[in-house]
Amino acid sequence: MATRAANIADIDHALAVAAELSATFAEGAAARDGDRVLPHAQVRALKHSGLLTLSVPVAHGGLAAPASVLAEVFRLLAHGDPSLAQIPHSHYTFLEALRLQGTATQQAFFYEKVMQGALFANAQSERGPYPVDVDATTLVRDGEHYLLEGRKYYCTGALFADWVIVRASVPGRPGDTPTSSTPKALAFVPAGTAGLEVVDDWDGMGQRTTASGTVTLDGVRVPAERVVAFTPIFGAPSVYGARAQLLHAALDVGIATAALAEGVRQVGKARPHFEAGVDTAADDPTVVQLAGELTVTVRGAQALLAEAGRAVDAAATDLDSERAAAASVAVGVAKVAAARASLEASSALFELGGTRSASGAANLSRYWRDARTHTLHDATRWKLQHIGRYTLSGTKPPRHGQL
CATH class of the missing domain: 2.40.110.10 (Butyryl-CoA Dehydrogenase, subunit A, domain 2)
Structure with a gap:
């Protein structure tokens, strides 16, 4: 790297940088998706931002940011552009593998690369x-x-x-x-x-x-x-898989919050249904009902994501098999809710916007396409199996990279 990544002073600074990047990433996201223009400039901005250093230990120049903070960073980035948010997922996951299994020499070498702005990919x-x-x-x-x-x-x-x-x-x-x-x-x-x-x-x-x-x-x-x-990561209680899945859930929640916001924008452009007897689509009682239902779903997924982040942080602080299992289940619950919210919000935005929202030029289908593609990454039906067994009999979920 020619220059070091920007310095992130603290957690609040990290979230502010993520929010700023999110807004920048949202600009042109529809066109990049439509024409499949790879985001080279945006990835360079991500490398320079310092966000890739968040989970580097303090002794090596990073913030050792907890999983809950990484999850919110991912949600913010995905709110702007889910494709861009997906790119650094493995970066943070491999940094965790390095923390757990790397030698002191390996850690020093690769942490320094990250502090210089290096991106790891899978x-x-x-x-x-x-x-x-x-x-x-x-x-x-x-x-x-x-x-x-x-x-x-x-x-x-x-x-x-x-x-x-x-x-x-x-x-x-x-x-x-x-x-x-x-x-x-x-x-x-x-x-x-x-x-x-x-x-x-x-x-x-x-x-x-x-x-x-x-x-x-x-x-x-x-x-x-x-x-x-x-x-060896999976030979003892670990939150390695739960951390990785938490970030996936955050990406889905980011799609959901973005799709809901887009749906609200589309309502502002839509004409009211003649049977509603109102002047604006926002006053149509059926639209009001849909917006209310969708808000509950999306905000519920956000809340479960935050709860899962706290569970992973708690387990990482005082790790044993019980806390690791509880964290995995909490993340599983968040993952199921996030998948449902992203698919529902990205579909319902067309109901909120009406016929004009189906315009190919607007490319609003990207929200659903992104959600449907990403939620295939790890089957939520298996999450439900593990959640159900844990609820009914206290059976701990298995240890692997998907939990």
Whole structure:
């Protein structure tokens, strides 16, 4: 990095910066989505803003911001542009993995990169034929280095990243077929490394500018000091997965709050229904009813997000299996509510705005497309299973990266 990221003085400053960026990101968001113009300038602004340093420990120059603060930052950014908000999600998640499993030397090295404005992005997801908990991508020891081989998909933000973080299986012997029990590690690979290719082939109907393309890894050499164990994170009580899911929920709540605000703007442009006998759409009792119902849904999701953030913070402060489970369940509840709110608000805005809101030029469908695309990331039906079992029998949810 040529210059260091801007300094974030405290939590209030962080939220103010996020709100300012949110407003900036909202400008042109519809056009970027419509034409799939990747937000290079906006990502540069994010890197420079200092927000990427929030979870860096105080000893290394950051604020060690709690999860609840990160969640509100994400909600604000998603309110402006959900695609842009999705890009740094893995950045914060991998910083948490580094905090939990990195050596002191690794932490010092990578925290300094982040303080200089570096963005981490993910290369985690794969396609069949294996179940989703199996990584066919392998990391095999080769002297002082590892060799990384494989292909990853949905690698959000990888085109913008300074470091691509690859999750891979570490087989006991070269040639072993990875299984769900094969240990996994994270390989920190700088952009431009030989054998690393990022392909801009993301064609999702929503979140069109996240650059969630394909990453191919062909004999990538990774120094041992840039490999961080991943599997041990889940060997003991942890809020690693809950933190990651909290930020996903925050993104959905941000879509919901933005869609509600857009719906209100559309009411101001709409004509009242003739049967209402009123002069403005805002006085139509059916519109009033819809706005009231929608406000309850969206504000409820916001409140549950805040509650889940507090639960994650409390568990992180005094961690044991009971608090970790309670935090995971709280996040699960927030995630379900956020998914419902984002889908409902992004659909109902058309009822609030009437026929003119369906104009292709306005591109208001992006709210629903973003919500529907992002809520597919992690099935809420499984959240409901874990919530129900916890409620009925006190069964703790499993430990993995989705909880």
